[in-house]
Amino acid sequence: VALLFASIKKGFTLQTNCPVSGKPINTTVKGVEHDGNMVYFCCAGCPAAFEKDPAKFADKLPPSPKKEALQEA
Numbered sequence: 001v002a003l004l005f006a007s008i009k010k011g012f013t014l015q016t017n018c019p020v021s022g023k024p025i026n027t028t029v030k031g032v033e034h035d036g037n038m039v040y041f042c043c044a045g046c047p048a049a050f051e052k053d054p055a056k057f058a059d060k061l062p063p064s065p066k067k068e069a070l071q072e073a
Contacts, residue, residue, distance in 0.1 A: 014062040014063075015039065015040055015061065015062050016062075017042075017060070018040070018041045018042035018043075018046050019039060019041075019046075019050060019057035019058075019060035019061050020041060020042075020046035020049045020050055020057060021041075021042050021043075021046060022060070023042035023043075024042060025040040025041060025042060026040070026041070026042050026043065027040060029041050029042070029043060029044055029046075029047070030044075030047065031047075032047050032050060032051055034050075034054055034061075035064060036064065037061075037064050039061060
């Protein structure tokens with residue numbers, strides 16, 4: 001069972017932790033689009049590390065809602 005976190009201003013995400021540090025995400029930090037989804041981070045320093053080598057952190061991201069929807073169809 002996945003929990004869905006929402007904010008009227010920020011949208012929806014299944015992601016709860018920063019893929020770089022493992023700390024809780026901070027939705028005020030600018031996210032990065034990756035593989036058709038937004039990835040969020042705990043602080044302003046983590047997006048650069050993620051963008052440098054996204055594959056290194058891919059296993060720490062939640063499953064893509066878009067990919068799951070395609071697999072179920």
